[in-house]
Amino acid sequence: MRALCKAVLVLALSAVPALADPLPSWNDTDTKSAIIGFVDRVTDPASPDYVPPADRIATFDNDGNLWAEQPIYFQLIYALDRVKERAEADPSILSTDALKAAAEGDLETLAAGGIEGLLEVLAVSHAGISVEDFQADVNAWFDSARHPTTGMRYDEMIYQPMLELLSYLRDEGFQTWIVSGGGVHFIRAFAERAYNIPPEQVMGSAGPTEYVDGQVMKLPGIDFVDDKEGKPVGIDSRIGKRPIFASGNSDGDFAMLEYTTSGDGPGFGLLLHHTDAEREFAYDREGHVGVLNRGLDEGPDRGWVIVDMARDWSRVWP
Amino acid sequence: MRALCKAVLVLALSAVPALADPLPSWNDTDTKSAIIGFVDRVTDPASPDYVPPADRIATFDNDGNLWAEQPIYFQLIYALDRVKERAEADPSILSTDALKAAAEGDLETLAAGGIEGLLEVLAVSHAGISVEDFQADVNAWFDSARHPTTGMRYDEMIYQPMLELLSYLRDEGFQTWIVSGGGVHFIRAFAERAYNIPPEQVMGSAGPTEYVDGQVMKLPGIDFVDDKEGKPVGIDSRIGKRPIFASGNSDGDFAMLEYTTSGDGPGFGLLLHHTDAEREFAYDREGHVGVLNRGLDEGPDRGWVIVDMARDWSRVWP
Numbered sequence: 001m002r003a004l005c006k007a008v009l010v011l012a013l014s015a016v017p018a019l020a021d022p023l024p025s026w027n028d029t030d031t032k033s034a035i036i037g038f039v040d041r042v043t044d045p046a047s048p049d050y051v052p053p054a055d056r057i058a059t060f061d062n063d064g065n066l067w068a069e070q071p072i073y074f075q076l077i078y079a080l081d082r083v084k085e086r087a088e089a090d091p092s093i094l095s096t097d098a099l100k101a102a103a104e105g106d107l108e109t110l111a112a113g114g115i116e117g118l119l120e121v122l123a124v125s126h127a128g129i130s131v132e133d134f135q136a137d138v139n140a141w142f143d144s145a146r147h148p149t150t151g152m153r154y155d156e157m158i159y160q161p162m163l164e165l166l167s168y169l170r171d172e173g174f175q176t177w178i179v180s181g182g183g184v185h186f187i188r189a190f191a192e193r194a195y196n197i198p199p200e201q202v203m204g205s206a207g208p209t210e211y212v213d214g215q216v217m218k219l220p221g222i223d224f225v226d227d228k229e230g231k232p233v234g235i236d237s238r239i240g241k242r243p244i245f246a247s248g249n250s251d252g253d254f255a256m257l258e259y260t261t262s263g264d265g266p267g268f269g270l271l272l273h274h275t276d277a278e279r280e281f282a283y284d285r286e287g288h289v290g291v292l293n294r295g296l297d298e299g300p301d302r303g304w305v306i307v308d309m310a311r312d313w314s315r316v317w318p
Numbered sequence: 319m320r321a322l323c324k325a326v327l328v329l330a331l332s333a334v335p336a337l338a339d340p341l342p343s344w345n346d347t348d349t350k351s352a353i354i355g356f357v358d359r360v361t362d363p364a365s366p367d368y369v370p371p372a373d374r375i376a377t378f379d380n381d382g383n384l385w386a387e388q389p390i391y392f393q394l395i396y397a398l399d400r401v402k403e404r405a406e407a408d409p410s411i412l413s414t415d416a417l418k419a420a421a422e423g424d425l426e427t428l429a430a431g432g433i434e435g436l437l438e439v440l441a442v443s444h445a446g447i448s449v450e451d452f453q454a455d456v457n458a459w460f461d462s463a464r465h466p467t468t469g470m471r472y473d474e475m476i477y478q479p480m481l482e483l484l485s486y487l488r489d490e491g492f493q494t495w496i497v498s499g500g501g502v503h504f505i506r507a508f509a510e511r512a513y514n515i516p517p518e519q520v521m522g523s524a525g526p527t528e529y530v531d532g533q534v535m536k537l538p539g540i541d542f543v544d545d546k547e548g549k550p551v552g553i554d555s556r557i558g559k560r561p562i563f564a565s566g567n568s569d570g571d572f573a574m575l576e577y578t579t580s581g582d583g584p585g586f587g588l589l590l591h592h593t594d595a596e597r598e599f600a601y602d603r604e605g606h607v608g609v610l611n612r613g614l615d616e617g618p619d620r621g622w623v624i625v626d627m628a629r630d631w632s633r634v635w636p
């Protein structure tokens with residue numbers, strides 16, 4: 001069946017004289033030609049860099065790479081909204097300084113509480129609930145919450161040029177995976193709708209879970225942090241193959257890009273540089289999200305391609 | 319492209335008057351008709367039990383379900399072989415009773431050492447090596463090792479009827495996943511060759527790993543036991559969807575089958591009962607591998623189908 005299909009497609013494609021631009025929201029810069037040149041090389045059976053479809057693994061960071069992450073990770077906004085809502089129903093849950101700060105949206109105090117404070121917030125907003133119910137709640141939140149400065153739905157603050165890149169890679173036989181420091185259950189709630197990426201191709205940070213009576217329940221705590229060296233570790237654990245294409249926007253993605261570009265065969269590293277204060281946000285070396293230093297310093301020498309979002313993208317949102 | 323391909327396939331298939339038997343090594347018993355009846359129901363768009371392809375998740379235990387597991391798990395034989403080999407080069411590594419027992423193939427003493435002893439054996443045979451080098455070593459072992467009673471290669475002691483079932487399900491739009499208590503890196507070394515299942519659809523028990531200089535290294539210890547309640551937990555973590563078809567052979571699979579058959583939609587549970595002492599091995603309620611009690615007692619009332627391997631299979635090996 002597959003062979004038949006392939007044969008028919010070859011015939012069908014040979015009748016098409018010219019393919020449409022696969023990346024219409026990317027300006028015609030060296031960034032775009034580097035991406036297309038790489039994809040052409042690894043998909044051309046006559047090329048020395050040819051990679052068979054089964055090994056065309058592409059991995060994408062999520063926050064700041066497929067969707068926005070300012071003024072703070074959207075998942076944290078969800079968590080704060082939920083703590084606030086639950087405290088309105090039952091004020092006694094605000095039993096710690098971190099939870100009080102969360103309910104008030106006081107990020108400074110929350111940050112001062114460090115990881116302990118964050119875990120308290122996650123325990124209220126992300127635990128004691130089945131995975132299915134949690135994801136239904138996340139989607140209810142998407143329906144009602146709006147971004148403080150753009151007024152947009154959070155799940156529409158996704159990058160049109162990256163949607164085109166995902167789609168282009170899939171059309172060329174790649175598997176497109178999300179490898180995110182964000183929570184795996186949170187991202188899976190919207191990744192298929194937003195990015196056309198199914199749950200089984202989403203990995204992320206995760207808390208413990210427990211199987212009880214036919215349901216998987218979310219428990220408090222964090223089991224796996226899918227950031228920095230955790231990204232190649234998670235990729236090995238879930239995919240079991242070294243990617244040949246990796247895309248990120250912060251130094252949390254450095255190890256993933258290094259892993260991707262240090263195999264024996266071809267490997268492509270892409271870093272988004274947030275340079276567009278007008279259409280999106282401009283930030284890099286400092287701040288509390290998406291800090292990018294080592295990637296800017298060492299990326300070019302490693303052959304990684306840095307996307308200048310203001311210059312390389314003709315549009316940002318879908 | 320996909321739509322075009324689908325249209326062509328519909329045309330091509332409508333020209334085929336009758337489909338060949340998808341399960342030729344299964345005898346024409348009620349077991350075979352139950353499997354085919356379920357697949358027909360969930361793939362027929364006019365059926366109330368129709369499941370779209372994206373949700374056709376099938377999960378398979380490995381030991382005793384896709385390949386044999388007697389006289390003991392094959393991965394343990396690999397581990398003992400490697401401890402013995404390394405001790406020949408450097409006898410000083412036999413620093414504990416468990417390691418001495420392993421090198422002598424003395425399973426009773428090893429078993430008496432419990433989990434601590436097993437971890438010592440795994441630390442010698444499964445750690446301090448990159449994932450890539452480990453898998454090359456596993457494949458070198460497959461090339462030289464032979465089963466003590468059948469004389470067969472271990473990676474050929476796979477069940478022909480299960481290969482047909484995997485292939486049939488894939489042809490019907492299912493994803494076929496391995497969910498094994500065995501080690502994930504060990505199974506991935508041969509699963510694509512043996513079962514046509516790629517690494518990214520293999521989950522199993524796992525030790526910690528570490529990313530160092532472009533390589534993922536295996537460390538001593540066990541992080542995740544993909545058995546009993548660990549199976550639905552692993553399925554949620556890796557796939558993020560409830561399966562609609564699950565197949566196993568021991569009470570270690572009970573939770574996976576329960577999870578699969580307790581969703582809102584259709585779900586199929588299959589349990590292999592090892593009844594064939596002549597062609598394979600006969601065992602169930604007692605022993606050190608593949609113990610099946612609760613499944614035999616409760617399975618039928620839960621609607622699970624029990625495969626009587628002697629009666630339902632016309633052949634065992636490929």
Ligand SMILES: [Ca+2]
Binds near residue numbers: 061062064
């Ligand atoms: Ca990021």
Ligand SMILES: [Ca+2]
Binds near residue numbers: 380570
């Ligand atoms: Ca088993």
